[in-house]
Amino acid sequence: MNILHEFEYFKPKSKNEALQLVKDLGSKAKILAGGTDLVIMMKEKMIKPDVIIDISDLEELKGIKCEKGKGAEILACTKIDEIEFSTELSKKYPALTYAASQLGSNQVRVMATLGGNSCHSSPAAETPAPLAALGARVVLASLEGERELAMEDFIHGNRKNDLKEGEILYKFILPEPAKNSACRYGHIGLRNAMEIDCANMAAAVELEEDKETIKNVKLVMGSVAIKPLVSQAVPSLLAGKKLTDDLVTKAGEAAQSEAKPISDVRASAEYRKDVIGALARRLVKEAYEAAKEA
Numbered sequence: 001m002n003i004l005h006e007f008e009y010f011k012p013k014s015k016n017e018a019l020q021l022v023k024d025l026g027s028k029a030k031i032l033a034g035g036t037d038l039v040i041m042m043k044e045k046m047i048k049p050d051v052i053i054d055i056s057d058l059e060e061l062k063g064i065k066c067e068k069g070k071g072a073e074i075l076a077c078t079k080i081d082e083i084e085f086s087t088e089l090s091k092k093y094p095a096l097t098y099a100a101s102q103l104g105s106n107q108v109r110v111m112a113t114l115g116g117n118s119c120h121s122s123p124a125a126e127t128p129a130p131l132a133a134l135g136a137r138v139v140l141a142s143l144e145g146e147r148e149l150a151m152e153d154f155i156h157g158n159r160k161n162d163l164k165e166g167e168i169l170y171k172f173i174l175p176e177p178a179k180n181s182a183c184r185y186g187h188i189g190l191r192n193a194m195e196i197d198c199a200n201m202a203a204a205v206e207l208e209e210d211k212e213t214i215k216n217v218k219l220v221m222g223s224v225a226i227k228p229l230v231s232q233a234v235p236s237l238l239a240g241k242k243l244t245d246d247l248v249t250k251a252g253e254a255a256q257s258e259a260k261p262i263s264d265v266r267a268s269a270e271y272r273k274d275v276i277g278a279l280a281r282r283l284v285k286e287a288y289e290a291a292k293e294a
Contacts (some may be wrong), residue, residue, distance in 0.1 A: 004042055008051045015060040015170075019143045021053050023166040029053050031168060033061075033077050034112040036104070037120040061115075061170070064089060071176040076115025076169045080127075081106070083114060092177055095130040095185040095202050102126055102187060115169040118154065121161045124197045124223040128155060130185045132220040132228050133202035134174055141170035148173070157226040178216075181206040182290030184283045187222075188275045189266075198267040199223045199275040201255075203283035207291045212242045214288070219251075219280065224259035224272050233258055234280065243288045248281050255280035 010029075012018040022029065029051035032038055041047050055061060061077035066088035074083065083089060084100040103109055103117065103126045117127045118138065132152040139148050140163060151172070154162050163169065177183075187200035200222040206215045217238050219231040233254035241247060261272035 005048050007049055011054045015058060018053060018055050022168055023143055025051050026165045031055060033116045036108050036112040069176055072174045074114055074172045076171055077113050079110060080112045081109040084109060093134055093174060095183040099126045099130045099185045119161060119169055121155045121159050123158055123226055128228045129200055129220040129222040130202040132230060133183050133204040133218050137173045139170045140167045142167045152228050152230050155227045178206045180211055180291055180294050182287045182294055184287040186279050186283050197223050199272050201279040201283055203287045205287040205291045211292050214238045214241055221259060221276055224261040224276055231255055231258055248285050251284045252277035252281040
């Protein structure tokens with residue numbers, strides 16, 4: 001039976017109380033927000049924390065603030081289903097709301113949090129790629145203050161990130177989408193059912209005033225490296241050019257050249273390479289066409 005080990009349990013009533021507990025208890029404690037990853041790991045005896053700090057009901061850590069011309073802020077304990085069904089976010093950041101809709105089952109999405117999806121730091125996680133492609137930054141809080149860094153710099157590898165002892169992930173800051181821009185997200189699994197992605201990707205394209213020439217591209221790959229992989233080759237290939245079928249093909253090849261996948265129970269490295277090429281071709285074209293209409 002998957003019986004949990006004994007541990008101390010704290011349920012702070014404020015953000016400051018939570019930060020004090022995190023500082024005092026250090027590495028002995030784990031944060032519980034949605035618990036969809038943490039509790040499974042505890043049941044499987046992968047981790048045995050001495051202390052659980054439950055921040056799931058802290059209203060100070062929940063909510064979406066989306067203002068015209070000012071981007072958006074999403075607090076870390078905001079549930080994935082709230083992001084999925086947010087009309088404000090869907091208008092500005094459809095790649096993020098779509099990615100949220102693809103995370104697990106309905107039962108998981110009403111429990112899982114955006115902060116938890118990033119802090120678990122799985123290479124196959126759904127939301128880090130679109131967050132990075134959209135230029136999101138994470139804000140980490142402690143009793144000493146706050147610090148901010150790019151989404152792609154927060155995750156270091158599988159279950160490894162930039163959180164220091166005494167810190168919690170407080171919120172995500174998304175910039176206002178650039179004029180003539182669009183971002184699209186896609187993923188591929190082995191079957192049409194709830195599963196962990198073989199690979200996923202988000203592509204953001206910004207066009208010049210002529211709405212044909214590519215000004216900027218940010219393409220982020222998931223599940224083909226130890227962390228979200230931001231392409232260097234694809235932007236170098238496409239910037240300053242009008243998209244053609246030949247460039248679409250070359251963009252797929254460029255993304256494949258950068259991917260460093262492994263073989264596991266979900267897919268072989270070779271299959272993931274093929275998938276990344278297909279995703280890059282599709283998403284670059286979709287984002288380009290959407291940016292022309294933006």
